[in-house]
Amino acid sequence: MSHYRERLSPSLWVLLSTALVLPASIVVFAPIGDGSGWLVGAGVGVVLYGGLLVLLIGLAPVLDVENGTVRVGRATIPAALVGACEGYRGEEATTQRGRSLDARAYLCIRGWIDPVVKMEIADPQDPTPYWLVSTRRPGEFIDAVTAARRA
Numbered sequence: 001m002s003h004y005r006e007r008l009s010p011s012l013w014v015l016l017s018t019a020l021v022l023p024a025s026i027v028v029f030a031p032i033g034d035g036s037g038w039l040v041g042a043g044v045g046v047v048l049y050g051g052l053l054v055l056l057i058g059l060a061p062v063l064d065v066e067n068g069t070v071r072v073g074r075a076t077i078p079a080a081l082v083g084a085c086e087g088y089r090g091e092e093a094t095t096q097r098g099r100s101l102d103a104r105a106y107l108c109i110r111g112w113i114d115p116v117v118k119m120e121i122a123d124p125q126d127p128t129p130y131w132l133v134s135t136r137r138p139g140e141f142i143d144a145v146t147a148a149r150r151a
Contacts, residue, residue, distance in 0.1 A: 004065040004144030008134055010056045011112040018056070021048045061108055063135060065144040068151055070119070072133050073108045079148035083120030087138030090114065096132060106131040117141055 022045035029041030061073035068079045088096050093116045097109055106128050109116060113134040120130045135141045 004063065004141055006063045006135060006137065006141070007060050008063070008108075008110050008113060008136075009060045010110075014056065014112045015053065018052045019049060021045055021052065061110075063108075063133065063141060065141070065148050068148050070145055070148065072106075072131060075106055075108070075131070077121070077123075077131075079145060079151070081121060081123040081126070082145055082149055083122035085117055085119045085142045085145050087115060087117050087135075087142055089138070101132070102129050104129055108133045110134045119145065 022042070025045030025048060026038050026041035029037045029044060031037060032040065062071070064071040065079070070077050070079050070082060093114055096116055096118060101107075104127055109132060113136055115135055115138045117133050117135055117138045118130050119133065121128050133141070
């Protein structure tokens with residue numbers, strides 16, 4: 001039995017770039033009051049940055065393949081209903097997320113993760129043609145889905 005689990009947490013550059021809320025808060029609050037505005041701005045910035053970190057990390061979707069079930073974020077499907085899976089990187093991944101995208105597809109993509117996996121849906125009752133999923137380890141994810149489909 002295969003098991004795969006991955007949290008689509010933000011990359012380091014995302015966490016660092018959101019830290020810009022700290023100087024922005026100081027700039028907004030600095031002119032206020034009797035000179036203590038910069039301190040208020042720093043406090044507000046720390047609270048905002050902490051909130052952003054909690055949201056970005058805490059709400060990151062999870063990919064999970066276990067017991068014949070594939071779970072991507074809030075969506076779940078039996079592995080037996082998953083058809084062919086294919087991984088894409090670089091320019092091909094960009095094309096899959098853009099020009100080649102079907103509006104009916106289920107998406108769980110994150111801009112800070114380049115590779116994507118396209119999982120065809122083999123359920124004739126399901127109007128969703130495929131799922132497009134961001135993953136840092138496309139080969140392992142495809143192997144786990146394939147193994148769960150055979151089990």
